Amino acid sequence: MTQTSIPYAVERHGPPAFGTRLFGWTMLAVLAGFLINNVLNLGYGTPSLSDILKDGFSVGAAISLAVYVILIVAAFLFVRATPNQALRWDAHHIHQSNAYIVRSLFWSVLLVGLADASIAFMRIEGILTATIGEGLARSFDRSAFVGSYVHVPLIAAGFVIGLFTRTLGFVWLALLIVVAELLIVVSRFVFSYEQAFMGDLVRYWYAALFLFASAYTLYDEGHVRVDVFFAAMAARTKGKVNAIGSILLGMTTCWSILIVGMSGKSAIINAPIMTFEVSQAGSAGMYIKYQMAIFIGLFAITMLVEFVSYFFSAVADKRDEPGRREIEPVSH
Numbered sequence: 410m411t412q413t414s415i416p417y418a419v420e421r422h423g424p425p426a427f428g429t430r431l432f433g434w435t436m437l438a439v440l441a442g443f444l445i446n447n448v449l450n451l452g453y454g455t456p457s458l459s460d461i462l463k464d465g466f467s468v469g470a471a472i473s474l475a476v477y478v479i480l481i482v483a484a485f486l487f488v489r490a491t492p493n494q495a496l497r498w499d500a501h502h503i504h505q506s507n508a509y510i511v512r513s514l515f516w517s518v519l520l521v522g523l524a525d526a527s528i529a530f531m532r533i534e535g536i537l538t539a540t541i542g543e544g545l546a547r548s549f550d551r552s553a554f555v556g557s558y559v560h561v562p563l564i565a566a567g568f569v570i571g572l573f574t575r576t577l578g579f580v581w582l583a584l585l586i587v588v589a590e591l592l593i594v595v596s597r598f599v600f601s602y603e604q605a606f607m608g609d610l611v612r613y614w615y616a617a618l619f620l621f622a623s624a625y626t627l628y629d630e631g632h633v634r635v636d637v638f639f640a641a642m643a644a645r646t647k648g649k650v651n652a653i654g655s656i657l658l659g660m661t662t663c664w665s666i667l668i669v670g671m672s673g674k675s676a677i678i679n680a681p682i683m684t685f686e687v688s689q690a691g692s693a694g695m696y697i698k699y700q701m702a703i704f705i706g707l708f709a710i711t712m713l714v715e716f717v718s719y720f721f722s723a724v725a726d727k728r729d730e731p732g733r734r735e736i737e738p739v740s741h
Contacts, residue, residue, distance in 0.1 A: 419732060424493075427488060429720075446476055503714060515582055530604070585614060648726025
């Protein structure tokens with residue numbers, strides 16, 4: 410296990426690295442274009458990239474391609490306008506943006522988990538009908554209603570909270586998982602009571618914990634590395650290996666997940682979103698299965714962003730630029 414050393418000063422200006430920075434920022438621009446086009450495809454029926462290759466050019470295809478062109482040109486102009494901006498400065502700020510996304514996601518799943526589990530309990534026990542009436546209670550039986558009017562506002566609230574907090578919430582979410590598991594044990598063996606939503610909540614938070622924490626674990630060098638040869642390498646050689654690995658292993662894996670999972674309305678991530686898919690437990694469980702599919706996409710997105718940051722840092726290490734962040738082992 411590792412920990413980051415005392416925060417270091419990041420110099421804004423450094424040796425020019427036009428090609429490296431253009432590659433990284435273009436990668437982020439293409440990612441943004443891919444996500445924007447995915448929303449346009451799901452919401453407005455514009456063609457996906459696979460549809461363009463299959464059906465040829467159209468007005469919708471022109472819109473999709475224009476999104477990519479505009480964002481890539483913007484990335485080029487940004488890099489050209491900041492020729493002396495240091496790689497470590499870019500890496501640091503990309504990571505900080507990614508950290509905001511991750512901590513906001515943790516707040517979102519916390520709020521959604523508590524709210525949806527409470528709704529499921531009240532739905533099963535008939536409390537909703539007794540308190541808000543049969544008509545509105547029937548609305549809470551529909552996953553599209555719960556997703557649109559409960560989940561979405563809570564997710565938005567999570568991103569607002571993320572603006573004012575700095576903790577990433579890993580420890581607290583892990584504690585909540587333990588508490589949720591403990592409640593299952595107590596309710597089952599003491600009160601002989603168990604419902605599907607209780608297990609759904611544990612799986613929901615488990616998935617969020619492991620998938621969302623992966624990007625920050627990469628930043629903190631916490632992933633398992635078979636370093637039989639790597640440990641003995643010089644810092645510049647390690648930077649070269651990390652830079653190549655970020656592209657060939659990291660970024661390609663993330664793009665494979667995104668392309669397979671989000672290319673078209675019937676893709677394995679998009680399809681559950683379109684229908685607010687629920688588990689086989691139905692109204693006895695939580696209405697969060699579609700979010701579990703989204704988690705896979707969010708994992709790939711946050712990891713891809715972090716790999717761009719990691720790539721910049723690795724190239725800076727290879728160039729022996731100042732400000733290298735040291736990772737020290739945790740003392741026991």
